[in-house]
Amino acid sequence: MSDFSGRPAATVRVVEMVVAALIACGGSVVIYDSIRLGSKWAEDGPQAGYFPFYIGLILVVSSAAIFFKALRAGSRATFVTVPQLKLVLSVLVPTAIYTAAIAWLGMYVASTLFIAWFMWVLGRYSVARILPVALGVSVFFFLLFEIWFKVPLPKGPLEAALGLN
Amino acid sequence: MKFSRIVAALFAAGAVLAGSAAQAWEPTKSVEFVVPAGTGGGADQMARLIQGIVAKNGLMKQSMIVVNKGGGAGAEGFLEVKGAKGDPHKIIITLSNLFTTPMATGVPFNWKDLTPVSMMALDQFVLWVNAESPYKTAKEYIDAVKKAGPNKFKMGGTGSRQEDQIITVAIEKQTGVKFTYIPFKGGGDVAVQLVGKHIDSSVNNPIEAVAQWRGGKLRPLCVFDDERMPYKQKVTDTMSWADIPPCKQAGVDVDYLMLRGIFMAPGVTEDQRVFYVRLMQRVRGTPEWKEFMEKGAFNTSALMGDDYRTWVAKEEQRHQQLMKEAGFLAGSK
Amino acid sequence: MEEISSLMHGFAVALSPMNLVLMFVGVVLGVLIGVLPGLGGANGVAILLPLTFTMAQTPGGTTSAIILLSCIYWGALFGGAITSILFNIPGEPWSVATTFDGYPLAQQGRAGNALAAAFTSSFIGALVAVVLITFLSPFVARFALQFGPPEYFSVYLLTFCAFIGMSKGNPVKTIAAMMLGFALAAVGLDKVTGQLRLTFGHTELLKGFDFLIAVIGLFGIGEILKTLEEGLEFKGTQAKINARVVLETWKELPRYWLTSIRSSAIGCFMGIVPGGATPASFMSYGVAQRMSRQGAHFGSSDKPQIEGVVAPETAAHAAGTSALLPMLTLGVPGSPTAAVLLGGLLIWGLQPGPLLFTEQKDFVWGLIASMYLGNIAGLIVVLTCVPLFAAILRIPFAIIAPVILVICAIGAYTVAGAMFDVYMMVVFGVAGYVFSKLNYPLAPLVLAIVLGDRAEESFRQAMLVSQGDLGIFFSNGLVGTMTVLALGLLVWPFLAGLMARLRGKS
The missing domain is CATH 1.10.287 (Helix Hairpins)
Structure with missing residues (x-):
């Protein structure tokens, strides 16, 4: 460590x-x-x-x-050191941006971007690993909530364009 | 009332014709059905029944999704629909909190912010006491309350500054008695508190108390309507809903019916409104709906269009008056 | 015995191949719903309700319908524990207490054991409750009728005192955390007077703060932030995962037989009253902590106890199951899910209430039989999945962490369909991170949010009944006993400390 x-x-x-x-x-x-x-x-x-x-x-x-x-x-005593704080903020700030983005991008697009960003910046994964995970999770939740459970989550311009909302 | 029903029927017929003539609007995605109350209550049950009937009989191509938004005595749900201007995929079922919530809390909305679609039915209120209590008629009960003095008898009801408490205050005004009103979460809770003798009486809706009545635990004294209820089929061994006398006959001149109606978001087109008017008409025509009406001893008045609007406006006036008399308006203590 | 023959008849009704399939479908769906925070058993049942409407019209269909719906309920009860143990995120309100020991266990690489213990004790709790329903329902229904406003208040007080008396750490911070919880619980509509409190004209605040939002933020997000300080990984990733973990745990469980009995009793009591599964889990955890010889280690990060998982899970499942009894016999739902089930019964044309047991024998006994079978089905499903669940911890942090955050956001949104709640979740997340680093205890805060407004409501109802006389909390044997017991539990640690000191002096 x-x-x-x-x-x-x-x-x-x-x-x-x-x-x-x-x-x-x-x-x-x-x-x-x-x-x-x-x-x-x-x-x-x-x-x-x-x-x-x-x-x-x-x-x-x-x-x-x-x-x-x-x-x-x-x-x-130290509450938090600068490197620790940086690590915490490196997740907290994108999370805050992500929640703000849900309102206009919709839950699914925002989630896809958030997972992709996280894997890319913090995990340094290749695009080949990122795409299936980020898309897969969102598609799974779309099917689960919109189709199966019929619980509408916020949707944005993309869903509107695809006629999915 | 009779005249308006004829007009309503004519209007409805007109709407059907108009609807079929012009290529009618139809929902293009699933319709959100907002319930401004929690799960399991009267409004929720009716909404889910409608959802079930629509799905089972294929009355609509798209699906209907029931969403509960009961926060702030329903204000959450009403504000959501009010905010969805021009959205034809959102409808809301109302109870009396359509009027009482903005009046009691000052939350900024009014029924005029919504588009009225159709009255589905009116919910009755019945004065109940524990079956082991000695009171056989409303008069005997009120006399006993009077004799005991103020605040000795406990009236239980759903929520605060809502229909049950309005009725309680109306009874007090009319007869000069004074109850201690105790608010509970839901109608079922109230009925059980009455069975457990923690309160002395309640003004439950029929469907909330019918099980305990059939079980011989509660006794209905009178119904808060001008006429008897029309359901003659025996509910208990000896009595039917029609055997409950109107409160007016029993010397308590209070009548109160609760709206179960459908509204839409503001700013929708005529076509869109007509679609839901027709949909609800077809729902009311199903045997499942009729069975539900009988089980809950509902008053099956149904209004649409301008009649509905006029009725709601009049009802708002009446609530304004009742709430003012009771001192329930926002800002008053 | 008449009950046994009725029950056998019920098994015959419930054991059709169709019903068995429905049982497994229901349980799997329920587990999924239970895992997702925000989406509760009530949602699951409500969503499938219209489907069952058609089902209920065929002969014997009401039994199939209730089997499907109640199995979703069992599944959700089982599923709530999974994310609590793995990620410190309670999937359901009643699994909050499960996180106290379950999550530290997972960090030590014993996630499999914690899960197996949680599932098994859930099953035992449910079984005890079902036996109770089978044989004692008329008696129990009468008992539930004894509960008016003062009795409810004393039950909440008892829950509180059972749990809080044991709180370790700085007492001033404990009080501050608890009061914060109460203050959050007070936001929104005051149910007794119909006035709005602490909303300052903001419509987002009308519905108040849902306890799940606070929990997802404080526990879930807060924990992820804390984990980050030590680098980009979760602890406990080296969990040994094999199928034997279940058997291993089973060998350990009989040691906690006394805790199981106690927790089942607490759970059944709270379910029937109905006080609910969430207070039951907290009360049971608090009582187990007091009674256990290992009590001092409960909830600690270095020596977490399996017993601390057994106690809340047993009680929660016992309460969740026995909550169906007041629904069937009185028509009063003991939980939100039971409320939706109740609506279902009415729509299918069944009238819950005193006559249901005599008029709808087939239905009632079919349902009771399905409670036995549904819980067995549930146990089989979740236990076989224990290695699978534990393996989730092996997924690299940079993949699983954003997925968890997404699940949290979706969960926060689905609680009430409001974006405001998602923003609040992030705020609670920061608060959870700072509070836990400053040693503010989070559990009293959460318990205060759960019980705060309910306790206040019943207190004020009681005051209306008695016209302001506090004596009502001692007015009969039942309420008096509970109040005295509660106050005793509250002062017990002080008394014990005082005694110890006196003894030390002499």
Whole structure:
């Protein structure tokens, strides 16, 4: 296995604090909407915002505790090194692009391209290996979902051109 | 009502003629049938029955696919069809949440955003109590509720600020009693809660409670319609649906029927609409459909075209009024 | 006994060659549906329902139809475990707890054992439940009627306490993770008042966050990202794969007989109530962890336990099977799949309810017989495929990883047919990666999403019933026992710790 020690991209302490801050934000949003809904205990039991209010409150309090603990005595250990982060992003970014592409290319075309890209860039396979896998998977899912199970998945211009939608 | 039915029949006949004269439109791909409710409920059952009838009798060349989009009390499904402007391959079956959901939640849609196709039937509501309770008539029951004082009797129903609760509030307004309304997930749950005596009464649809009635666990008191139901075949040893008196006769002047109708996306052509009108007409003509209607004691009124549109508009007015009186409109507490 | 003769009659009805073929077709389809996350047993049954409509019109056809549909259901119950164990992606909600030990086992190269254990214990759970249905259905139906809103709440509370009390790790982070789950569960329509919560006018949020989206992201995508840090491969690729792995596992399984009995009991209880297969699997896992001598190793990456696979799978399958009982006798579906089956019965012209057992003897006993046969068929199908499933791990990472990601995306989409869910899946994936690296426990978060809104709903229904009096949770023997038991389980670790400390001092 190759060496991923490398330069640290972030320490545990910083990430810990960022995550805690995000959770606190989430908690505040929950509290805000709960107050709008009514967060009291009415005569016939709790109102719609009663539980969310306390959930939000606990979120804020617990994330504040995590935040200050990290601030005071957070571990300076490496959360992720630069080479590791690069590897993670090399999959995460294309995955994000892939999900965005589904909306306008359709599930099947986007999936074919995604698998092909992945095999080509990360696996360095030859076209002769890539094509059957990428096409085969999409055709299999097309048959499975559209024909067999009759569950429509998003389709794009190609399916429209082929009259398959 | 009678006049409008004749008009509807004439219109339908006209539609059939018009349809066969001009080379009619037909679906070119499979049709998505949206159910704005979860799997297993009344709307879902009817949609799947229609799908089955269409497939079995070959009423359509393309297939029909039922898709459940019940999020946000059905808003998810309605918004999807509203957004599919001009798409003739998407139809939706409605229940009362067509009116109640936008009113109660403020989600931006209205039936006018959709193209009305056809009313399939109206679903009845019946006042049920546990068979072991002493109440034999609606009057006895309401008197007992009145005597006990407010919030002593528990009425169970499906969902919140929807048809069951509207009926409950209407009963309260009419008779001056006060129930504790408890919302449950589905009609079947409500019926079982009533059998288990966790609630005192329910306003279940016939099909939701019929099994427990036949099993001798529940007792129907009255039906929320002007007239008796027409089904005379015995359901239990002694009673048929037709033996249940209308609530009005029993001193509770509340009537409520729930729409089971079909709508399409906005912006479709006349040809496309007519195709579905005819399709649904043929569905209603099958013996399977008639059997289903009888089993669920449905009110088999069916309307199309302008009559349907007028009926829906009137019904919206009525819901607006009912929801306002009950304090269920969005923003009100 | 009358039941035995009825059952024998049922076997005679179910054992036609046609029905046997349908059984295997149903099971294979079901396994496929179970493997694909997002596509659940409910989808499978709903999709084939119109087909059975024609089938049901021939004499004896309703039995064939229900055999086909229920076998899809068994198949889906079996299939859910496969991707949980191989890739940490639960194919079905009830296999989430299976990932806790199943996936680490696969990483150690014991995927075959984990799969064989999962399938076998699923079968045992189902068998216990079917026996229960055969002999005790009238009694059990009466028991289910005892459950009103307060009882439901106490069942959910019990599930929660059974599972959470054992959580290891930083307690503040456990609480934060759990509350995040509750907050996500609260998004969407509040069923008690009909108000929209936490949607801020966004229509995508109307339907709330489905638990499967969170699970696919947190567990599936998160795990792939974590794996990437260590290079482009999955661990456990050197899995030894041979046909003997099943026999080997079978030799080990009798050791966990007590866990099996306990988990079957929990599963049957949760199925009948109906609380559902997913809570059953969590509760059973939590209880097994408490009771087992190896409890400390449950869910650990260095010493995962086969027992941690046995417990949730047995309970999930027992619950899934016994959930059909309230459907048949009361007309109340115990699971979404049962809800669709119920719709099917109505369309075929059968009326589920108290009279079904007397009026439709052939149908009911045919169905019960098919439960025995369908599960045997299912076990045969999946066990023979164990080496095949385990071999999937040998496919190079650069091929299998994008395929898994595609399956995740399709799964996220099919849950509700919404692209928004696919985007959320990626967000949850990043969250899962960061959370697991910071030691936020994911299991309480997931459990909170599953149970959060149900627990809140029944709590508030109970409050409506009692007009705000909390005493309702102790108002009768049944609910009181469950509430006390739940609270006891919750505080037990603290008490035990306190006792140990006191003893240490003296």
